[in-house]
Amino acid sequence: MSTEWARRVLVVEDQSALRVLLCDLLQRHGFETVSAADAATATQLFTEFDPDALLTDIDLGSRPSGAELAAMLAELAPHLAIVFLSSYPRAAAGATAMGIPRALFVPKQTLDSPRTLIDALEQALSTQPVPDAGSVLSREGLGALTRHQLDVLAMIARGWSNDRIATETGSTVRAVERSISRIFDRLGVTGDPTVNPRVAAAATYLAAFGPSR
Structure with missing residues (x-):
């Protein structure tokens, strides 16, 4: 018998209204979410929540930035899928999003089409390395x-x-x-x-x- 399980996303966004919107959007597409307004809170939540993916803004209004947070969590959990959601120009993220292999970048300007964000998360989750067994x-x-x-x-x-x-x-x-x-x-x-x-x-x-x- 198969067991249904929800993939977990840690959402990090300093704008409270957008943070609530993102969590609602992801939950309606079958994800389980927890959210934080800054990197320090996100780091505390990370261990307890054990997320499959990190969705974070790059500029969180304080340090560490979203890029620094993602780099740190990627070291702790190489399996973590990472998607940056930012108002930065796409080119600013670089050829690899903020230098993190397999991370993806989604401009905030594309949020009028929620499918763009969901597709990016699905892609990031599907390309994470799996153990070679x-x-x-x-x-x-x-x-x-x-x-x-x-x-x-x-x-x-x-x-x-x-x-x-x-x-x-x-x-x-x-x-x-x-x-x-x-x-x-x-x-x-x-x-x-x-x-x-x-x-x-x-x-x-x-x-x-x-x-x-």
Whole structure:
């Protein structure tokens, strides 16, 4: 049985009205969102929310800028899809958007056509690198997991507790719990009271990759 899951977008925009509009637009297209007005707040939300994508303005009215925020989060989470939404001229973003590989740039002037933004997010999400594990990723839903989620699943397969995973990844226990819940949903191991989802998820990983070191 397939499990529906919503991709998560961290929206960073200093104009409150536009921030609300963007979140509403994304939610109507099936995304789950959380928003921030500045990079400092976005960084705090990042760990708890575990987003699949970052949608950010470049000029946030304060430092760090949206470009600096994106560069920092891309280092922390290489799986993160990044879309810049800005009133800057497109050429100002450079050949690669603000120097970040695979990031995309959408001018704010095109927001009169919401499809432009949704298409950009879909494109960014579809071009993120996936772990090179051969055909095993197509089995048992593993292909739906991000690199970060596969790393967490490997720790589960080692028998690590949520506390230890949090320490190892530099996250909070709550963030780890949210990440694990999403992993279970994507693997389709929830909903059956006779199945322990942690054991089932670990077994799925071990069947595909063997014992985790």
